[in-house]
Amino acid sequence: MESQLKSVGKRVPKVDAREKVTGRAIYIHDLKLPGMLYGKILYSKYPHARILNIDTSKAEKLPGVRAVITGFNTPEIRIGFMKDQPVLKKDKVRQYRDEVAAVAAIDPDIAEEALDLIKVDYEPLPGLFDPEEAVKEDAILIHEYDAKGKPLKNNILKLPWRLIAGDVEQAKKESDFIVEDSFRVTWVTHCCMGTSGCIALFDLDNNLTIYSITQIPFLAQNDFNAALKAMGLKGKNTRVINTVIGGGFGSKLDTHVYEYIAILLAYRTRKPVKILFTREEEFFAQPPRQPAIIKISQGCKKDGNLTFREVDMLLDNGAYTSWGATTPSVMMVPISSLYKVPNIKYTARSVYTNNIYAQAMRGYGNPQATFAVESSMDILAEAAGIDPMEFRLINVNLPGEITPQNFKVTTCGLKECIESVGEGLNWKDAKKNKKKKRGVGMSSLIHVGGGARVYKSDGHGMIMKVDDFGKISVITGAVEIGQGSETVISQVAAEVLGVFPEDIQIIKGDTSICPWDVGTHASRQAFVSCNAAIMVANKIKKEILDIAGKYFNVDPENLDIKNRVIYLKDEPENSEKQMPLDKLLRRAHFSKHGTMIMAETFYDPPNEMLNQEFKGNLSCTYAYGTTGVEVEVDTETGHVEIKKYFAAHDVGRALNPMLLEGQIYGAAVMGTGYALTEQLILKQGKVMNDNFLDYKILTAKDKIPIVPILVETIDELGPLGAKGIGEPACVPTAPAIANAIHDAIGVRIKDLPITPEKILKALKEKEKKG
Amino acid sequence: MKKVISFKLNGEDVEAEVEPHWSLLHLLRETFELTGAKEGCGKGECGACTVIVDGKAINSCLFPVMEVEGCEVTTIEGLATLNGNLHPIQESFVANGAVQCGFCTPGMIMSAKALLDENKNPSEDDIRTAIAGNLCRCTGYVQIIEAIKKASERREP
Ligand code: FES
Ligand code: FES
Numbered sequence: 001m002e003s004q005l006k007s008v009g010k011r012v013p014k015v016d017a018r019e020k021v022t023g024r025a026i027y028i029h030d031l032k033l034p035g036m037l038y039g040k041i042l043y044s045k046y047p048h049a050r051i052l053n054i055d056t057s058k059a060e061k062l063p064g065v066r067a068v069i070t071g072f073n074t075p076e077i078r079i080g081f082m083k084d085q086p087v088l089k090k091d092k093v094r095q096y097r098d099e100v101a102a103v104a105a106i107d108p109d110i111a112e113e114a115l116d117l118i119k120v121d122y123e124p125l126p127g128l129f130d131p132e133e134a135v136k137e138d139a140i141l142i143h144e145y146d147a148k149g150k151p152l153k154n155n156i157l158k159l160p161w162r163l164i165a166g167d168v169e170q171a172k173k174e175s176d177f178i179v180e181d182s183f184r185v186t187w188v189t190h191c192c193m194g195t196s197g198c199i200a201l202f203d204l205d206n207n208l209t210i211y212s213i214t215q216i217p218f219l220a221q222n223d224f225n226a227a228l229k230a231m232g233l234k235g236k237n238t239r240v241i242n243t244v245i246g247g248g249f250g251s252k253l254d255t256h257v258y259e260y261i262a263i264l265l266a267y268r269t270r271k272p273v274k275i276l277f278t279r280e281e282e283f284f285a286q287p288p289r290q291p292a293i294i295k296i297s298q299g300c301k302k303d304g305n306l307t308f309r310e311v312d313m314l315l316d317n318g319a320y321t322s323w324g325a326t327t328p329s330v331m332m333v334p335i336s337s338l339y340k341v342p343n344i345k346y347t348a349r350s351v352y353t354n355n356i357y358a359q360a361m362r363g364y365g366n367p368q369a370t371f372a373v374e375s376s377m378d379i380l381a382e383a384a385g386i387d388p389m390e391f392r393l394i395n396v397n398l399p400g401e402i403t404p405q406n407f408k409v410t411t412c413g414l415k416e417c418i419e420s421v422g423e424g425l426n427w428k429d430a431k432k433n434k435k436k437k438r439g440v441g442m443s444s445l446i447h448v449g450g451g452a453r454v455y456k457s458d459g460h461g462m463i464m465k466v467d468d469f470g471k472i473s474v475i476t477g478a479v480e481i482g483q484g485s486e487t488v489i490s491q492v493a494a495e496v497l498g499v500f501p502e503d504i505q506i507i508k509g510d511t512s513i514c515p516w517d518v519g520t521h522a523s524r525q526a527f528v529s530c531n532a533a534i535m536v537a538n539k540i541k542k543e544i545l546d547i548a549g550k551y552f553n554v555d556p557e558n559l560d561i562k563n564r565v566i567y568l569k570d571e572p573e574n575s576e577k578q579m580p581l582d583k584l585l586r587r588a589h590f591s592k593h594g595t596m597i598m599a600e601t602f603y604d605p606p607n608e609m610l611n612q613e614f615k616g617n618l619s620c621t622y623a624y625g626t627t628g629v630e631v632e633v634d635t636e637t638g639h640v641e642i643k644k645y646f647a648a649h650d651v652g653r654a655l656n657p658m659l660l661e662g663q664i665y666g667a668a669v670m671g672t673g674y675a676l677t678e679q680l681i682l683k684q685g686k687v688m689n690d691n692f693l694d695y696k697i698l699t700a701k702d703k704i705p706i707v708p709i710l711v712e713t714i715d716e717l718g719p720l721g722a723k724g725i726g727e728p729a730c731v732p733t734a735p736a737i738a739n740a741i742h743d744a745i746g747v748r749i750k751d752l753p754i755t756p757e758k759i760l761k762a763l764k765e766k767e768k769k770g
Numbered sequence: 771m772k773k774v775i776s777f778k779l780n781g782e783d784v785e786a787e788v789e790p791h792w793s794l795l796h797l798l799r800e801t802f803e804l805t806g807a808k809e810g811c812g813k814g815e816c817g818a819c820t821v822i823v824d825g826k827a828i829n830s831c832l833f834p835v836m837e838v839e840g841c842e843v844t845t846i847e848g849l850a851t852l853n854g855n856l857h858p859i860q861e862s863f864v865a866n867g868a869v870q871c872g873f874c875t876p877g878m879i880m881s882a883k884a885l886l887d888e889n890k891n892p893s894e895d896d897i898r899t900a901i902a903g904n905l906c907r908c909t910g911y912v913q914i915i916e917a918i919k920k921a922s923e924r925r926e927p
Contacts, residue, residue, distance in 0.1 A: 246808075247907050665909060665910035697905060699911075
């Protein structure tokens with residue numbers, strides 16, 4: 001098969017690249033509709049306060065203002081995973097970014113000016129900013145009632161996470177070495193280069209159209225339809241149309257408050273209303289990745305075999321829930337199943353605070369959990385006197401294994417990943433002939449590789465239709481956020497149909513046209529949409545060959561398509577029995593009982609929902625990988641330089657190595673930011689660094705010599721063997737770097753990011769201790 | 771108070787009525803409807819709005835519109851020919867996977883063009899310096915740098 005692949009496995013350029021390099025791609029920023037108004041949002045002045053009164057009279061009188069809305073003059077819409085957030089707040093504000101009013105005006109400046117004219121009276125309340133304070137029984141309540149109006153007793157989310165496998169207490173007794181540590185991770189934010197925005201408009205029948213950048217158009221349709229119902233428009237429908245999206249990384253897995261505000265303003269004014277975030281808003285009003293305090297204990301035998309892993313986590317949820325409140329479900333993946341550990345105990349609590357509310361970000365909790373697990377792996381290896389790489393190999397996951405969370409490991413290239421990274425780093429030599437201030441470290445990862453059943457359906461719908469010219473339209477619910485799903489769909493469809501990727505046109509981004517897809521998340525899009533593409537392309541191919549068989553009077557089994565030509569398999573050179581695909585299609589179409597060729601499919605991978613014990617085969621295959629780095633630490637300045645960076649990934653099959661490497665490079669750099677430079681600084685709930693000067697993502701000046709290593713295990717269920725790659729590469733970076741820093745200078749930093757200040761402080765403490 | 775300015779935009783002489791407090795980015799996007807240059811921050815921190823003014827790559831979000839008078843401005847829309855022939859840098863971005871979400875791309879390409887116009891044979895460090903002000907969240911810069919390097923090699927006689 002390998003040598004026969006024509007499109008798959010090639011470095012095919014992204015299908016949307018030409019539009020993007022010429023500046024022709026239309027992002028939400030670029031879209032204007034006739035008569036469009038501009039919406040702006042007024043945010044809270046306090047992190048926690050009672051709203052006494054909102055006076056909008058002056059703002060309403062400002063020329064050019066078309067509507068001013070508050071929670072008092074609009075129907076209540078509740079959103080979020082636990083429906084704990086009203087779109088416009090009227091009783092209390094619970095975080096600085098709480099939306100208290102909004103304006104629609106004929107231009108953005110007038111809207112902005114009108115915001116200044118709105119007067120809100122608050123009665124400030126004491127705030128809770130420390131999750132460890134917020135969990136206490138006597139803590140003040142951030143939410144007095146749940147979504148159903150039932151009184152709440154404390155700030156702990158009613159989402160208890162508890163995974164037990166085996167017997168951790170017994171395993172502790174039987175362990176020769178046990179380590180216990182506490183780690184902290186803080187807020188980081190997606191920093192999509194395209195800020196958030198949408199345009200909402202209603203038709204005469206009160207159906208909603210929303211131009212959106214969501215990663216989950218069909219779940220968004222569901223959410224917005226619920227909002228319409230709350231607005232008294234029961235039975236009305238939403239059409240979600242995606243513009244080109246300026247980056248996702250998990251920031252668009254929820255529907256967001258600003259979108260509902262645009263909807264309310266559009267309904268009030270009967271005009272299209274656009275809301276577009278400024279960069280400051282993107283920093284302070286766009287939910288970041290959750291912070292967590294992670295206690296972890298692990299044990300092993302003298303021979304290095306892991307005996308147990310116990311993790312307890314406290315997550316700062318912030319003021320409201322998003323889907324991100326479910327990230328502990330994915331944190332369980334590495335906690336239960338990274339390396340062979342027979343006994344597992346994992347508990348997690350999420351707590352309301354008056355901080356900015358959080359959501360998922362690339363890895364969906366996995367980077368936080370893996371930071372703790374893989375840092376602890378090194379600490380335990382040291383305690384047991386075993387080389388950290390050796391230690392990982394002793395416990396490596398292998399095909400055929402069933403993990404304590406009941407994951408069925410099918411293909412698994414983790415061993416190869418560890419070994420190839422070790423080779424790249426010259427691990428043994430680096431350890432034996434240790435250079436001063438230099439160190440090596442590694443970390444592995446496991447992630448869902450074939451989607452994940454976090455929603456009732458993990459499915460993907462696809463329609464394919466062939467025209468009279470041999471061109472193929474693929475109508476898909478997949479959302480392209482830059483990763484290249486459209487390109488690999490084209491490659492795979494072309495492969496099956498014996499045509500070229502440029503013959504395929506992707507039709508997407510419209511819930512009224514495209515079949516359902518659960519969303520671009522869980523690194524699933526290539527896996528599910530390419531599987532769907534193979535299924536539906538095979539249907540199309542069968543129809544075409546059946547018609548051709550009749551025409552040539554041969555068994556269709558004996559026919560195939562190559563380079564847009566139908567030919568006889570036995571006699572590929574026989575031009576009598578060949579016909580260009582387009583010619584046959586026209587013949588089929590314009591004959592007496594003419595036919596059009598089209599097909600559809602709905603592919604739902606055989607993934608299981610976790611049961612009440614949080615066990616089950618969440619994904620039908622798992623992605624593995626190992627990152628290894630060599631660092632040099634300047635002990636005068638605390639600066640960390642990454643000298644070598646190897647990222648080995650079990651990708652199943654590289655459908656398009658160029659795009660795949662792009663995912664690895666991008667995620668590796670994002671992961672390095674998580675490790676070393678990025679943090680949203682909050683002071684009493686207020687984001688203090690809402691700009692790129694103070695929130696430091698890496699730039700082209702930060703040289704990281706990333707070497708991707710693609711390990712192909714050809715997964716049976718993957719499309720031509722492929723697994724997911726969107727998130728994995730950012731997961732192991734931070735612990736690999738932390739481990740390397742420890743190797744270099746003997747200090748272990750347990751809270752991210754590992755800033756020069758923390759390194760210098762740790763060095764000083766180490767010196768003091770002698 | 772509106773003022774009239776005239777300058778050269780993508781090779782054509784143009785005139786525009788502007789408010790003196792506008793930025794060049796505002797003029798390009800709102801008056802000329804050239805939306806290739808993006809606003810990623812509006813404060814000179816991200817480079818998404820980069821265009822070339824008199825041979826220099828600048829952040830058009832900070833560039834006062836009145837200073838454009840008499841200048842030569844090139845935007846991403848001025849690079850490809852109308853019938854779709856891409857500029858070698860654009861070609862190279864496409865061929866080398868330098869584009870993901872694409873929001874940073876027009877700015878990146880303009881910074882790269884200003885560099886290559888001045889330095890036909892830049893080192894990797896020259897390239898890194900030239901695009902240091904262009905943030906990209908998707909690519910980790912690797913394939914962008916490679917694309918610029920390859921474009922420069924291609925343009926060597
Ligand atoms: S928009 Fe001009 S630098 Fe960011
Ligand atoms: S390609 Fe997305 S920001 Fe650069």
